[in-house]
Amino acid sequence: MLQPKINILISGGGTGGHIFPAIAIADALRKIVPGCDILFVGAIGKMEMEKVPQAGYPIKGLWISGFQRNLSLKNLSFPFKVISSMMKAGQIIRKFRPDVVVGVGGFASGPTLKVAAGKGIPVVIQEQNSFPGITNKLLAKHADLICVAYDGLEKWFPADKIVKTGNPVRESVIDIKGKEEEAFQYFDLKKGKPVLLLVGGSQGALSVNQALAANLAEIEKCGIQMIWQTGKLFADQAGTAIDTSIPAGRKEDFHVHEFITRMDLAYAAADLVISRAGAIAISELSAVQKPCILIPLPSAAEDHQTKNAKALADKEAAILLKDSDARQQIAGIVAKLIENAEERKKLARNIQQFAVYGSAQKIAEEILKLVNKKNGL
Numbered sequence: 001m002l003q004p005k006i007n008i009l010i011s012g013g014g015t016g017g018h019i020f021p022a023i024a025i026a027d028a029l030r031k032i033v034p035g036c037d038i039l040f041v042g043a044i045g046k047m048e049m050e051k052v053p054q055a056g057y058p059i060k061g062l063w064i065s066g067f068q069r070n071l072s073l074k075n076l077s078f079p080f081k082v083i084s085s086m087m088k089a090g091q092i093i094r095k096f097r098p099d100v101v102v103g104v105g106g107f108a109s110g111p112t113l114k115v116a117a118g119k120g121i122p123v124v125i126q127e128q129n130s131f132p133g134i135t136n137k138l139l140a141k142h143a144d145l146i147c148v149a150y151d152g153l154e155k156w157f158p159a160d161k162i163v164k165t166g167n168p169v170r171e172s173v174i175d176i177k178g179k180e181e182e183a184f185q186y187f188d189l190k191k192g193k194p195v196l197l198l199v200g201g202s203q204g205a206l207s208v209n210q211a212l213a214a215n216l217a218e219i220e221k222c223g224i225q226m227i228w229q230t231g232k233l234f235a236d237q238a239g240t241a242i243d244t245s246i247p248a249g250r251k252e253d254f255h256v257h258e259f260i261t262r263m264d265l266a267y268a269a270a271d272l273v274i275s276r277a278g279a280i281a282i283s284e285l286s287a288v289q290k291p292c293i294l295i296p297l298p299s300a301a302e303d304h305q306t307k308n309a310k311a312l313a314d315k316e317a318a319i320l321l322k323d324s325d326a327r328q329q330i331a332g333i334v335a336k337l338i339e340n341a342e343e344r345k346k347l348a349r350n351i352q353q354f355a356v357y358g359s360a361q362k363i364a365e366e367i368l369k370l371v372n373k374k375n376g377l
Contacts (some may be wrong), residue, residue, distance in 0.1 A: 005035065005036075005037070006033055006035075006036040006037070006099050006368075006371055007036070007037045007039070007096055007097055007098045007099050008026075008029060008036055008037070008038045008039075008098060008099065008100055008101075008102065008367070008371075009038075009039050009040075009041060009092070009093065009096060009098035009100070009101045009102070009112070009116070010022050010025065010026055010038065010039070010040050010041070010101075010102045010103075010104065011040065011041040011042070011089075011101065011102070011103050011104070011108050011109040011112035011113065012042070012048075012103050012104035012105050012106035012107075012108055012109035012135075013040075013042040013043060013046050013047065013048030013052075013104070013106045013107070013108055014043060014046050014047075014048070014105075014106035014107055014108075015047070015106070016047070016051075016280070017128060017278045017279065017280045017281075018048075018104045018105045018106040018128075019042075019047060019048045019051050019052065019104075019106075020051075020169070020170055020173075020280060021104055021126060021128060021167060021168045021169070021280060021360075022040065022048075022052075022102075022104040022126075023051070023052065023055045023057070023170060024168035024169055024170045024171070024359075024360040025102065025104075025126065025168050025360050025363050025364060025367075026038050026040075026055075026057055027055075027170065027171070027360065028168070028360035028361045028363065028364035029364045029367065029368070031361070031364075032361070032364055032365070032368060033368065037096075038057055039057075039058055039059070039060065039092075039096050039098070040052045040057050040058065040059035040060070041059065041060050041061075041062060041089065041092060041108050041109075041112045042059050042060075042061055042062070042106075042108045043061065043062055043063075043064050043106070043107045043108045044061035044062065044063055044064075045061075046106075046107070046108075048106075048108075049061055054261075060088075060092050061108075062084075062085040062088050062089060062107075062108050062111060062112070063081050063084045063085060063088070064081050064082070064084075064085040064107045064108055064110070064111060082110075082111065085108070085110075085111035085112075086111045086114065086115055088111075089111045089112045089114075089115040089116075090115050092112075093112075093115055093116060093119060093121070098116070098121060099121075099122070099371045099374065099375070100121065100122045100123070100124060100367055100370055100371050100374070101113055101116035101121055101122070101123050101124070102123075102124045102125075102126065102367060103123065103124070103125050103126070103135075103136070103139060103143075104126045104128075105125075105126070105127065105128065105132075105133050105135055105136050106133075106135065107135070109135055109136075109139070110135045110138065110139065113125070113139050113142060113143075114139065114142065117139075117142035117143075122144045122145075122370045122371070122373075122374050123139070123142055123143045123144055123145075124143065124144065124145045124146075124147065124363075124366070124367055124370065125139060125140065125143045125145070125146045125147070125157075126146075126147045126165075126168070126363060127146060127147070127148050127149070127153065127157075128149060128167050128278075128279040128280055129149075129150070129278075129279045129301075129304050129308075130149075130150040130152070130153075130279070130304050130307055130308065131300075131301050131302040131304035131307075132153065132156050132157070133301065134301075137156050137157075140156065140157045140158065140161070141158070143157075143161055144161065144370055145161055145163060145366060145367075145370055146158075146161045146162050146163070147163050147164075147165040147362075147363045147366060148162055148163070148164055148165070149164070149165070149166050149167040149279060149283070149356070149359070150164075151164070163366055165359050165362040165363050165366065166283070166356030166358075166359035166362065167279050167280055167283040167356070167359055168359045168360035168363055169280065169283050169284050169287060169359070169360070170360075171360070172264060173263045173264050173267070173284055174264070174267075174284060174287040174288050175264055176264050176265075176267050176268040176288050179264060179265055179268040180268050180269065182265060182268070183265035183266070183268040183269035184269060186262060186265045187227055187255055187265065187266070187269055188252075188255065189225055189227075189253075189255075189269055190225060190253065193223060193224065193225045193253065194222075194223070194224050194225070194271040194272065194338050195224065195225055195226070195227065195269045195270050195271050195272075196219070196224045196225070196226045196227070196270070196271070196272050196273075196274070196334065196338070197226070197227045197229075197266050197267070197269070197270035197272070197273045197274070197290075198212055198226065198227070198228045198229065198273075198274040198275075199229045199260065199263075199266070199273065199274070199275050199281070200229060200230070200231060200275070200276055205231070205276050205295070205297070206233070206234065207295075207323050207326065208274065208276070208295050208323070208326060209230055209231070209234040209237070209238065210327070211295075211326035211327040211330050212228070212274070212330065213237060213238060213241035213245075214327055215327070215330055215331040216241050216242065216245035216246060216254075217245040217246070218331035218335070219330075219331050219334050219335070220245070220246050220247070220250060220254075221335075222334060222335050222338040222339070223338075224253075224334075224338055225253035225254070225255075226253065226254045226255065227255050227257065227260070227266055227269065227270070228254065228255065228256050228257065229257050229258070229259060229260045229266075230256055230257070230258060231258060231259070232258050232259075235256055235257075235258045238256045239256055242254045242256070263284070267284070267288040267290060270290055271291075271338070271344065272290075272291055272292070272293070272334070272337055272338065272344060273285060273290045273291070273292040273293070274292070274293045274295065274330075274334075275292055275293070275294060275295070276294070276295060276296065276297050276305060277294040277295070277296040277297070277305040277306070277308045277309035277320075278297070278300075278305060278308070279308060282294075282308055282309075282312065282354065283355075283356065283359075285318075285351060286317075286351050286352065286353075286354040286355040286356075287355045287357065289348045289349070289351055289352050289355070290348060290351070291318075291337065291343075291344040291345075291347035291348045291351070292318050292319070292347065292351070293318070293319045293321055293330070293333055293334070293337070294308075294309035294312065294313070294318045294319065294320055294321065295321050295322070295323055295326050296308070296309045296320070296322070296323065297323065298322075298323045298324070306320075306322075311354075312351060312354060315350055315353065315354075316346065316347070316350050317347060317350035317351040317353065317354060318347060318351060319333060319337070319347070321333060
């Protein structure tokens, strides 16, 4: 039994890998308790301030950013940002009076969860990766519950607080059945030509974009058409690469998008996907069962993206391509897979074993259990 009115605060962001799981959790909570009141807290100037309202949820912003690991003048303002964010988080919490606060990682979750824990409000952490980020590691001692997607996180988190739920993905993104026709119209694609989808995360992946741009002329020879999510910073360069590398009659088969809003349609159209190897990307690719080339971000903490990708590659569920090898090898790997439909089918079949469905609902149910416990229900 649930109390008639529940207030839930969800904090975090910075990248799509934090924001979209948070939205998936919010959607699942709304399905179970349609009348619950959900408020997000993010970092001013980060993409959550745009994406969360687009998903239909209100959001408040904190003046907060990460601490630069190299010597930087930006670090001089960091203590002031922390103090300011703690004060603002306190004001938000006093006014909203949440029954529970959920942190998904990212800059804003630190001050918000710290203040909430200090006020005795139940705190939930959702950790997407096999190696936790610094914010979640620091907050773990304050958490009542930690939802994880991988085994072995007892190294960083108290074992008695851990619940393995899998990673939440937006149902709207992985629901691709019967959408191919709509997808081809949406992206202005042609029937009979294989579709290559390159998605470098919500902000684009510079080295992957550069590798693809350098090899466009070779990749074009495969007869593909392409959906290319570049991020804001590479869109113009991608357009220039297409203009200079692709024959006049083929340019219209190469579609550049700074950000893809309808990822369900992108997945529905794709015959082959090139992606980073973040936890949420892998969760989505596994759920939609798409053959993929994974290019791990080498600077990810503890090289966890390589570990993510290797787990799939070892089961012949994905092709692992090192970032440092991408420029030299990407065209050849794409050509081989485009020419070999059976190999693509094998990869698609094998990746399904990594799919975990219903994670957002599991997390929502755990959150609501904690609320009930707090309120003695």
